Amino acid sequence: MFSAHATKVELCLFDQDGRRELERVVLPEYTDEVWHGYLPDARPGTVYGYRVHGPYEPTVGHRFNPNKLLLDPYAKALVGHMRWSDAHFGYRIGSPRDDLSFDRRDSAAGMPKCRVVDPAFTWGNTQAPRIPWERTIFYETHVGGYTMRHPAVPPQLQGTYAGLAHQDVVDYIKSIGITSIELLPIHAFLDDRHLLERGLRNFWGYNSIGFFAPEPRYSASGTIGEFKEMVARFHDAGIEVILDVVYNHTAEGNERGPTLSFKGIDNASYYRLAPDPRYYINDTGTGNTLNVSHPRVLQMVTDSLRYWATEMRVDGFRFDLATILGREPHGFDQGGGFLDACRQDPVLSRVKLIAEPWDIGPGGYQVGGFPPGWAEWNDRYRDTVRSYWKGDESKLPELASRMTGSSDFFDKRGRRPWASVNFITAHDGFTLNDLVSYNEKHNTANGENNQDGHSNNHSWNHGVEGPTDDPTIKELRERQKRNLLATLLFSQGTPMILAGDEFGNTQNGNNNAYCQNSDIAWINWDKIDDDGYSLIEFVRQAVALRHSHPLLGLPKFLHGQQDSELGVKDITWITPAGTEKSPEQWQDPMARCVGMLLDGRVAAGLQQRTDKPGDILMLVVNSYHEDLPFTVPSVPGVVGWQTLMDTAQPDRKTQMLKADGSFKASGRSLVLLSAFHDGAVWTTAEPARERLAMPEADPVPEAPVEDAPLEVSTGAEAAAFDPADHGETVEEASDAEAEAMENTAAEPGEQPGSQETEPSETR
Template sequence: MYKMPSVANVARRSRIQEGLPFPLGATWDGLGVNFALFSAHATKVELCLFDRDGKRELERIELPEYTDEVWHGYLPDARPGTVYGYRVHGPFEPTAGHRFNHHKLLLDPYAKALVGHMRWSDAHFGYRIGSPRDDLSFDRRDSAPGMPKCRVVDPAFTWGNTQAPRIPWERTIFYETHVGGYTMRHPAVPPQLQGTYAGLAHQDVVDYIRSIGITSIELLPVHAFLDDRHLLERGVRNFWGYNSIGFFAPETRYSATGTIGEFKEMVARFHDAGIEVILDVVYNHTAEGNERGPTLSFKGIDNASYYRLAPDPRYYINDTGTGNTLNVSHPRVLQMVTDSLRYWATEMRIDGFRFDLATILGREPHGFDEGGGFLDACRQDPILSRVKLIAEPWDIGPGGYQVGGFPPGWAEWNDRYRDTIRSYWKGDEGKLPEVASRLTGSSDFFEKRGRRPWASVNFITAHDGFTLNDLVSYNEKHNEANGENNQDGHSNNHSWNHGVEGPTDDPEIKALRERQKRNLLATLLFSQGTPMILAGDEFGNTQGGNNNVYCQNSDIGWINWDKIDDDDQSLIEFVREVVALRQSHPLLGLPKFLHGNQDPELGVKDITWVTPAGTEKSPEQWQDPMARCVGMLLDGRVARGLQAQALGKPGDILMLVINSYHEDVPFKLPSVPGVVGWQTLLDTSKPGGKSSMLDVEAPITAAGRSLSLLTALHDGAVWTSAESARERLNMPEVDPVPEVIDEDAPVEAPTGAELAAFDPADHGGAPEEAAEPAEATGSDPLETPTR
């Protein structure tokens, strides 16, 4: 039986001093630790100290001071490695929004590291489960034995000469991936590092990502999160991580060493390779759920301050679909979020953030406001205003869909791009007018207030939904493994299996699917805006038709490195070529929108839409629902100010021809003043996409379901083939799976991947106590259906 210590005895043993109300959290100053916790409605706060494993409570100390709604105290003998938690006293009045229960051990919202993992029981709930009074009842069981604990850290780390890459938005290419799933089956990563920060930082992994031409890796949530109890009871676990319980601590299940130094070393490795690190962050809700959820931290510290409550404050506003919504309108909650962001941007050197359900963060009492407190705070902050800020611009609350609604300085995920491009290549009719808008940066959403094309983060696939391979292989979702009777996940995916549901040996279907992958990827990378590639799409990774792997910490959700075949290798090479072409032709990523502006001297426009007859497309022709073939002519001589500023060379003239019709279409290249010939840079109807020279008068054939990129030869033109572009951009040739590690053989980790390299003591910091490894990964099954 768990024995609680005597508070009276603790008071005699401890030498607690007043300390300071700032900074919030547990802060080591070299001599001791200052503890500071915000709670506006508490009546008493006890600091609980535990042994190094967090299994035995050693002391319980009342924080002696209360200043500006912050409880604080200073322990002169405390050191990094000290394990602690809080018990907070106050009214248990759910009908007034207060749910204090000092029998529940609570995590510090500012904890920089956690020890141990959650062992679920009814004791984690502030009320008696099964009571006729439901959440109005009061539970007196101690939750400490099954709770993770907080750990004091020494932040010291030697970064050396590592510098942030600071990639311009116009050259940015995002690569969305999962820390655990990316290397769990990577044969070049030693088994003890697979699925960890150290595994992701393995030199072979970093070199491969760089070889594709990726500039910025975007990691699914790495803030400390929990496995939902109901998922564990169903035999699955959270995988994605959208279930935060701490906004400062890296998730320990991804750590081979249990130290924050391992995370910092991962960031340093990517920075050394010129790659930015972006974090997917979840500041819209927590793992505590609604009124029937557990009491783990915020709910027990000050429920009425941390959460947005309904008019009847017993209940929670649920604009997130997860049971609760953080009250970012409260100044102390806003402070916590911005303090967290600054911590990751400065202490961890993160280059940017993608905000899950970001509409929540812009909500004020009257609804979403692009001048809301959080958005204004980011705009004026000298640190946050200089990192990349990316919104998932929706939630499930009233007026939650806000694509294009965020202020200048923000980029946004553009789901209209995703759905439009998918539908077009599936062969749907009447899509060309919107395709034109999406190819050119979606100015209909993003041009207001001087925003730029890069504000549109374009994507075909993301973590939520089909992979690219599954998008062209399945008409329907196949989520049976999730245990929800295939009721979860999107049903309207704009996907097409091309004749057979799932895997097939039919050579024609396989060839068409490969072409469609090339079409979708090339469209993405040749569109104005900021492209995002889902990790594994470059070689046809599959989830077996599961479009909602939030609970699949398994082969279903992991990257299938061991299944790469010849077609997959060809697709990798294709992606490298397309990325190189984008980066070497600034017309494919301009800093301003194109509107058909004409140069009166040259008699040409910056952009012209061309029919298969070689003429400019008329307003009447845009209304033809059967039209599926069009050319997009970009003339850099008109936009030369933009392009010369970027590269200091004469303007390109590029022609993009797309044809989603199933039959070939003869296409006459337009007559352009000064053009003496054309060079085909890429043709998706040819697996190799080899370039060829064309006479200025010669018509081309736009093959059925294909995309071609051509460059004009003219006076002063500088055209670049994919091969020469890759050489100029110094993109290395790297085999995605360079070596298979024999698990039975002694493993010598490659340089830079040794566990010792991730010991903070080797970087000038005091060693931390390693956290007990947690059991899995996760997210909330009620994530908004629009994620």
Template sequence: MTTSSFDRHAAWSHRLGAQYDGRGTNFALFSDHAERVELCLFDGETERRLDLPEMQGGIWFGYLPDVHPGQRYGYRVHGPYDPASGHRFNPNKLLIDPYARQLDGSVTHDPAIFGYEMESGDDTTFDTRDSAPFVPKGYVTDPSYDWDEDKVLRHRWRDSVFYEAHVRGMTMQRPDVPEDLRGTFAGLAQQPVIDHLRRIGVTALELLPVHTFLQDDYLLEKGLTNYWGYNTLNFFAPERRYLKSGEWGEIKDMVRRYHDADIEVILDVVYNHTAEGSELGPTLSFRGIDNLSYYLHGEDARHCYDTTGCGNTVNVAHPMVLRMVLDSLRHWVQEMHVDGFRFDLASTLGREATGFEREGSFFAAIRQDPVLSSIKLIAEPWDIGDGGYQVGGFPWPFREWNDKFRDDVRGFWRRGGGLKGALAERLCGSPVQFDHSNRPASSSINFVAAHDGFTLWDVVSYNEKHNEANGEDNRDGHDHNLSDNMGVEGAAEDADITAARLRRARAMLSTLMLSRGVPMLLGGDEVGNSQGGNNNAYCQDNEIGWIDWDTGHDLSGTVADLAELRRRIPALRETRFDSDTCVTRWFGPDGADMEDGDWDDDSDPVVMCHEAEGQAVLIVVNGGDDAELVLHEEGYTLDFVSEPETATLDGTALSMGWQTVAVLSKAIEERTDPDDLEETDPEEDAA
């Protein structure tokens, strides 16, 4: 425990958080409406309180010369307790520094963590119990790390293949990862895991949230946990359960290992809300520091304005809150070397006073930032508020999760009928959504399965969701799964049904990997992983939510072949929509151009002819039964079939098996428009 006083001449306000400089630590906290801020230093259970001596522009700060890495700390913030005016200051509550780089301990669900008398249910009451024993403490960290020559990677979007996974779920059942490392960043960094991703052509690992998050009391009471982590408690500190060593350097080790393998690391981040919930939630950090600044409120300042379904909405329109988000993003890029972010419920981040605004302050701040504008930025383009569905509505350089791709591909392959035209749009990069505002075709992040919903294997194995293990009588999770069990609900002993499921899964993976845009695989889909029909496994930190690497339904060879095909044929990675130098044509099974009436029957094969990069590539999609086709011209080579040995090519005669995808190609003289000779790849500057 330090015994020194603040050095007022060494203090600074321009960097928030606990900043160690090799001699001491500067502490700085933003609270525009506070009247006094106490820094609380902990040595075991002993607490020492020191008033931060300086305040400028709402930033309270002070420098302690002999505070070193490892010092545990928190804050108590004094001010009015006036819920009707939006103020909820209560110095009896120990508060987590929003900028804490690491946290020690976890939240204990006790009535003392609430700013009001929780038992009464009346948030206008004032609670006098001390919450310090029940709240994690921040601790001062040493930022030094030997990165050697490592730097953030810059894979072109056109060359990218994403793989969405969970830190724990990825390795908990991998026999080639040491048991004591499973479920941690150290386990994720093991060579067999990296080798597997390289073998199937992955260029970017996208991790579900790794920021410190809260375990919900109601889940713990049911013997469940917040597995996915979409309930952030702090935007800088990593989730301690994922650290085998307990130190944040373990993440840096993992990132460096992936960079050595030429694989980017992308983080799923949740800046739209926090774990403090509604006005009836606990006071753990932001609410007690400055509730009126950090959260959005309606006309009634007592209540939170909620567009997320999680009780509150972070007020990114406030300049200091926006700064916190940007500082957090830069921290993970500059300190941790991650390569990009996927923004959960990103429509919330674009909300201004008039609603969603694609030119709003959040997007403008990121687009002009010299660090953040050059990394990979991905939006989940929706929230639950009015006008929240914004697929195609985000500004460049953001890319977007495209749920229209998921729904149309699933619907087509289950023979839903009338979806051939919709499938053609998805193969072309969803131009209705993205061919505007000079956006490239790689604006669409294509997927057929993600963490939220059925896995790919469950899409072909279940007609209905089976979420009974979640303890909500199967009421949770959506019912719009666009799935087909192909004759038996769940696991099937019939070899023909299993073969049919594998066939359809290969066709869906082929559609994903061959469409314009950026393909994203759900971790485990390449090995036929199932969640037993659970389409909302957010609380299943167990065999339901973890990847089963020994299913007997291995599809990784197909994924690897498709990834190699994308690398080998540049036209499959085209980022331009149709132009004078990039042309798409459509043919029916007779080799004639498709006409309006030909799009109605999904059972007839359709041929997409894409000419670019000096190649003509045919993508032949047969959603129906065995078929005989006539190609529109000769000279093509059969490069890939989703169901090997079920297709043959003789001149222009192509024979295809049922529910299969084929790729054919040949070299052509590339089309050139003299007016386009000076144009560059639309991704050139963003690469």
């Protein structure tokens, strides 16, 4: 055990239940600040903890207290539950001297314990999918919440790793076209004492106490093999497993927090302390900040990452509040120790690394600031797309940047469009359904008088707050869901879908469900209605279109590159009149309709990814509340167009257009078109209809004729599991410079008002 300032370390051995301490063994050796010894009888199943002796001097940063049983930072498994009491604190709660006092009560009875594991597991022929970034689609979900109400999962497996690995669950996720499932924290974590006192739990899990042990509450069998089996099942289906990891802070809080592990092992080394070392630097908003700039702490974090990547075989990591991991004494540094360590590591440099690129410290907002090889959550994409479809003015210029990979942030040092992880919703904030159903957050159930959670959501209820029977409002909300999802899936960059958004899952307006281990935060499989089933099919088709058209996920940025021989550009912005958008037209604050013309005959890098001879697509978005006529542009070599998707009429058969034709861009709609052009060979196929009824296709015409019906080839797979088959039926920190629009009610078809708002951080 590493401890630079301890004077003695005792290994405490317990019975199998962890209730009775059997023996204490003093670690006899101390080499290079590591205490060590040899225990010949230790074997898998051995239950243990540590007691660490040293000075209790908070004023100089030391908080040693051997009366407190401590968890091994490298423990591979934990047993038992945390039973909170004042004995878990190194000081006497209520003492006039506060944390400067010393508590002599033994904490072992209420502490979880560490267990030695047997790592043996038969992986067989299971191989990592290694999905290329350009084809990656993330699906963010929660191990417990995803299956707690799943009708196909046996009750004893609901909410567990085994439940998530259930074949029907895996098949359903695969049927959507998801390539990579991103799991909210599964490192061992604790329920906050103050939440338990309010009858709540820490649901999300951003409260880690061990970085090697999987959270035991998600295990039906109590073995780490269950987690490995889950990974194997997803890999067999060709789906990657990404972990949301929290290396920025621990569950030990600030100077008034408990002593559970790191604080009692070597507080001055493990945590970043303020100039007055009695106190902690709090760039996380949780009370403490892990000191990753210390070599031994950095070693622990990278050892943990390698363990999960090699022994547990996960495919990548999403780093919570990742700016903290790049902080050095002078501030955030692209060449900081942790970031450099990942870049040169033979294991970590080969897995997906995703940053949440902000914290609440000075200079904490770092979107676009991470080094090559990293992808980053792009909250500017989220806010811009939400505001645009809400009908806010002056959003087209930024929308154009966001839909083309946010080159203003990421086109540097050879980074690629996939570095922008685009999302509309995430665990922290409204679900998609709630985004179009609520103007205000409704977090009363959290017990904080609705003061928690982000207030600036760029949401719009379309006329009524919450559920409604008004058919006009319901239809518009469903269309807006399609608009938002289609925009996400047809933008350059890496899309991330929040689990449940594909069928309209709701949290009843709660946008900060971190403490809701209940029906509020669990996926509501039994409440999927006809609109939900239709949305599932829409998402399957949109995902299939993205997979089948490489132009929608290019490996290089688009810059309006011109092909002088063909007379076309890789990207051209088109007005409703069918002409290229001029610089003056970009300044029109009332403009809400534009076409994005992508020409694969010019687009850099496309020919390396497809055998199609020059795919040409046009994406038309119209957030205006009225229909607009849209003339297709004159493009050299193009002889006709077909609509691949229209969010205003998702079930309508393909419309054929002449090269100089026009179509109706319905109010608040998105249309994706594909061109027929010289030299291209075009084929059509029927979309999957096994689970959700779709109209049969009419015969394919021999040549493009205006308005002739033609089914779109999506390549979507039928679901092996569909809910219909079963009987049971802290918004993250925004850019301080981004405009935020106040969520005000409006009647269907009207534009909501706006106000200036401020960013905030919630957890």
